[in-house]
Amino acid sequence: MSGRPTPRVILDEGTAPAPRLDFGWEVQVAPPVPPARGWSTMALIGLGAAVLVLGFSLLEAGNFVAAQFAQAAWLGWLTLAVATAGFGLVFVAIGRELRGYLALGTVDRARAAVARGDPAALRSALAAWQAGLPEGRAKPGDLGNMPINAACALVEAKTLAPIAQDAAALGRAAAVQAFAVTAVSPSPALDALVFGWRGIRLVRQVAALHGFRPGIAGTVSLLRRVAVDAATVAATDVAVDAAVRGLLSSRLAEHVAGEAAAGAVAARRMMLLARAADEACRVLPR
Amino acid sequence: MDPLSLLRGLLDTTEDAARALVGRERIRLAVTGLSRAGKTVFLTSLIANLIAAGRGARTLPALSDATGGRIRRVFVVPAGTETVPRFDPEAHLGALAADPPRWPERTEDFSTLSIAIDVERRTSLGGLLPERRLTLDLIDYPGEWLLDLPMLRQDYATWSGETLARFRRGVRAAAAAEFLAFLDALPADAPAEDALAKRGYTLYRDALRACRDAHGLRFLQPGRFLNPGPRGEAPLLWFFPLPEGARGGLADLCARRYAAYLDDQRSTFLDPYFSRFHRQVVLVDVLGALHAGEEAFRDTGDALAAVASIISGANWLERLLGAAPTRVAFAATKADHVPTRARDALAALVEHIAFGARGRAAQSGAAVSCHAVAAVRCTEDAVARLEGQAVAAVRGVLLQDGRGATIYPGEVPMKPPEPDFWDAGLFTMPEFRPPRLDPAGTSGMPHLGLDALLAWLIGDLL
Numbered sequence: 197m198s199g200r201p202t203p204r205v206i207l208d209e210g211t212a213p214a215p216r217l218d219f220g221w222e223v224q225v226a227p228p229v230p231p232a233r234g235w236s237t238m239a240l241i242g243l244g245a246a247v248l249v250l251g252f253s254l255l256e257a258g259n260f261v262a263a264q265f266a267q268a269a270w271l272g273w274l275t276l277a278v279a280t281a282g283f284g285l286v287f288v289a290i291g292r293e294l295r296g297y298l299a300l301g302t303v304d305r306a307r308a309a310v311a312r313g314d315p316a317a318l319r320s321a322l323a324a325w326q327a328g329l330p331e332g333r334a335k336p337g338d339l340g341n342m343p344i345n346a347a348c349a350l351v352e353a354k355t356l357a358p359i360a361q362d363a364a365a366l367g368r369a370a371a372v373q374a375f376a377v378t379a380v381s382p383s384p385a386l387d388a389l390v391f392g393w394r395g396i397r398l399v400r401q402v403a404a405l406h407g408f409r410p411g412i413a414g415t416v417s418l419l420r421r422v423a424v425d426a427a428t429v430a431a432t433d434v435a436v437d438a439a440v441r442g443l444l445s446s447r448l449a450e451h452v453a454g455e456a457a458a459g460a461v462a463a464r465r466m467m468l469l470a471r472a473a474d475e476a477c478r479v480l481p482r
Numbered sequence: 483m484d485p486l487s488l489l490r491g492l493l494d495t496t497e498d499a500a501r502a503l504v505g506r507e508r509i510r511l512a513v514t515g516l517s518r519a520g521k522t523v524f525l526t527s528l529i530a531n532l533i534a535a536g537r538g539a540r541t542l543p544a545l546s547d548a549t550g551g552r553i554r555r556v557f558v559v560p561a562g563t564e565t566v567p568r569f570d571p572e573a574h575l576g577a578l579a580a581d582p583p584r585w586p587e588r589t590e591d592f593s594t595l596s597i598a599i600d601v602e603r604r605t606s607l608g609g610l611l612p613e614r615r616l617t618l619d620l621i622d623y624p625g626e627w628l629l630d631l632p633m634l635r636q637d638y639a640t641w642s643g644e645t646l647a648r649f650r651r652g653v654r655a656a657a658a659a660e661f662l663a664f665l666d667a668l669p670a671d672a673p674a675e676d677a678l679a680k681r682g683y684t685l686y687r688d689a690l691r692a693c694r695d696a697h698g699l700r701f702l703q704p705g706r707f708l709n710p711g712p713r714g715e716a717p718l719l720w721f722f723p724l725p726e727g728a729r730g731g732l733a734d735l736c737a738r739r740y741a742a743y744l745d746d747q748r749s750t751f752l753d754p755y756f757s758r759f760h761r762q763v764v765l766v767d768v769l770g771a772l773h774a775g776e777e778a779f780r781d782t783g784d785a786l787a788a789v790a791s792i793i794s795g796a797n798w799l800e801r802l803l804g805a806a807p808t809r810v811a812f813a814a815t816k817a818d819h820v821p822t823r824a825r826d827a828l829a830a831l832v833e834h835i836a837f838g839a840r841g842r843a844a845q846s847g848a849a850v851s852c853h854a855v856a857a858v859r860c861t862e863d864a865v866a867r868l869e870g871q872a873v874a875a876v877r878g879v880l881l882q883d884g885r886g887a888t889i890y891p892g893e894v895p896m897k898p899p900e901p902d903f904w905d906a907g908l909f910t911m912p913e914f915r916p917p918r919l920d921p922a923g924t925s926g927m928p929h930l931g932l933d934a935l936l937a938w939l940i941g942d943l944l
């Protein structure tokens with residue numbers, strides 16, 4: 197066929213090099229941002245109530261101090277000192293609570309940076325995390341001058357692995373105690389109580405290994421994370437280990453040995469809890 | 483099938499079954515393609531985009547949808563004690579993203595890499611159960627070596643006969659004129675003289691090179707003559723095809739070296755990597771073959787069919803043992819060389835060019851499908867005015883001087899073209915600069931159709 201154009205290359209006018217094409221690929225494939233959840237109604241009510249109580253009591257105290265000054269100067273000064281000391285302690289407690297809660301945010305930031313593959317953010321999150329580690333814990337040191345995957349490997353080997361071992365040791369200790377208590381306790385209800393209390397303590401102990409000293413709010417948030425991780429950890433542990441290594445012992449034991457085995461299962465759960473807590477507090481995902 | 487490989491097959495099958503049981507499948511994905519088909523670039527893009535998808539980026543939407551968004555994590559399996567070099571996607575990606583960019587060199591040796599994909603289970607309780615892990619074993623190698631596969635089923639005499647018959651026809655005859663003249667001058671009972679063997683080898687190798695580089699031919703054997711690999715040239719290679727009548731010492735020497743060559747290729751390359759795999763993708767540079775003329779186009783089809791007769795033509799026992807691939811995807815690579823609306827034609831054409839190969843694969847019980855993909859998209863659609871007509875074209879930046887250009891790739895026929903199609907003459911597609919890329923590869927790289935290909939190829943495993 198003669199009428200058909202043949203393949204050819206048509207160069208652009210001029211000799212200036214053209215910029216490389218840009219399809220805006222990064223934007224196109226960026227993961228969808230989950231909608232910000234904002235504050236829940238309950239949280240707003242709680243916060244409002246706290247502001248009201250604290251604000252009005254502050255005002256009330258102010259009025260009271262002013263009234264005392266009107267009576268006598270020395271009485272006024274004394275009332276002011278008492279009020280300042282009282283409110284000071286309350287604010288210190290709130291500050292500590294807040295710090296404990298926010299410290300957990302370092303973990304979120306570091307993990308988000310890993311997920312995005314953002315080395316700069318990860319470095320800064322790791323630096324903040326290092327600063328918060330407890331005394332005496334081996335730290336990876338300055339990570340600024342090494343490639344980020346090497347830095348992560350170092351963090352893992354130098355700090356996270358030993359912490360995981362310590363967490364496992366804490367878990368074993370808690371397991372022994374739980375086992376002992378369930379063995380001698382008179383009622384299952386008491387069992388559950390002791391168990392719950394020991395569990396929360398264990399989670400807080402493991403968090404402390406990672407440099408977190410959560411207050412009440414922090415502990416609640418921590419427990420929520422642990423609950424999420426515990427499901428995976430427990431399942432991984434039971435299903436995969438059992439299938440792969442042919443270790444069906446815990447399931448079997450539960451049926452065969454009855455009562456004593458219940459204690460063994462409880463003890464085993466403590467160890468799992470320690471692992472789940474460790475998982476929830478690690479700066480780097482496993 | 484000898485007893486030893488039967489035993490090995492049985493063991494492998496048992497291992498596969500055990501792994502599937504505990505949610506730890508290992509899938510060998512064979513990426514086959516003749517030289518310059520785009521294997522190395524395909525693997526680089528596949529790995530980068532999978533890893534980015536594991537981080538939540540929507541680089542492979544069709545695969546994400548096929549798996550219901552259950553992919554949780556993708557990572558390169560850490561190295562063990564392998565003796566084989568490791569495929570280095572970061573280096574390839576870095577070179578593509580660099581300024582000025584570089585495409586990978588011709589691959590000179592084989593290299594391997596494994597990618598692990600963690601997926602949530604399909605069941606409703608999937609979130610509670612541990613994730614399944616699928617390990618994809620990948621391998622990169624020089625495309626020329628693939629054509630050693632058909633030689634495994636031939637003895638020296640048969641191979642010589644077929645090869646020489648091919649060399650006495652068409653453009654090969656002109657490219658190999660000197661070698662053919664040397665053969666004709668050789669007495670039938672030539673002695674086992676190394677000088678002769680080496681001379682013949684050199685002439686034959688040069689003829690092969692001319693066929694590959696000047697004429698775009700692909701059915702060129704043996705592979706190591708064109709691409710000697712990391713060990714370079716060895717006396718093992720000093721042979722060449724001799725005509726039927728040859729009986730002397732030289733013929734014996736050539737036959738012995740032929741056998742030794744095959745043994746060596748079999749033990750170092752073919753047996754470990756091509757004896758057993760689960761999924762296969764066959765990459766074909768259809769457009770390149772089309773532009774290189776009728777003979778090159780046919781030759782590419784013949785070469786693919788010859789390779790497929792070995793790879794996919796599994797017998798019932800191999801199929802039973804799961805040694806044959808269950809899905810084979812044929813893909814026309816560099817689909818960004820044609821405008822969007824010509825891509826379907828490209829996929830249809832790959833179906834025809836790979837007809838022999840496709841028949842084999844389907845016969846062996848594998849599901850087959852055809853695609854058009856660009857591992858790295860380097861162009862955008864454009865319109866060109868040629869001889870008064872507006873035609874769909876592509877626009878890209880040329881690799882050499884960085885100038886922008888609009889390329890009209892010609893018409894892409896849906897089936898092997900009529901004879902008068904070839905009157906248009908030959909055309910060489912210029913190389914393009916890849917688009918702007920992130921050297922760290924956090925968002926993968928722009929591609930065309932890679933996700934649909936993967937969704938079909940491995941979507942059911944995830």
Ligand SMILES: Nc1nc2c(ncn2[C@@H]2O[C@H](COP(=O)(O)OP(=O)(O)OP(=O)(O)O)[C@@H](O)[C@H]2O)c(=O)[nH]1
Nearest residue numbers: 517518519520521522523585589624625856857858
């Ligand atoms: N535009 C475009 N060009 C591509 C693409 N993939 C490959 N190419 C071109 O094709 C050339 C060969 O690609 P490779 O991946 O190196 O081919 P190969 O199959 O590994 O070749 P051997 O190693 O020699 O067997 C590259 O240098 C690119 O110029 C693509 O997706 N788009």
Ligand SMILES: [Mg+2]
Nearest residue numbers: 521522588589
């Ligand atoms: Mg290559």
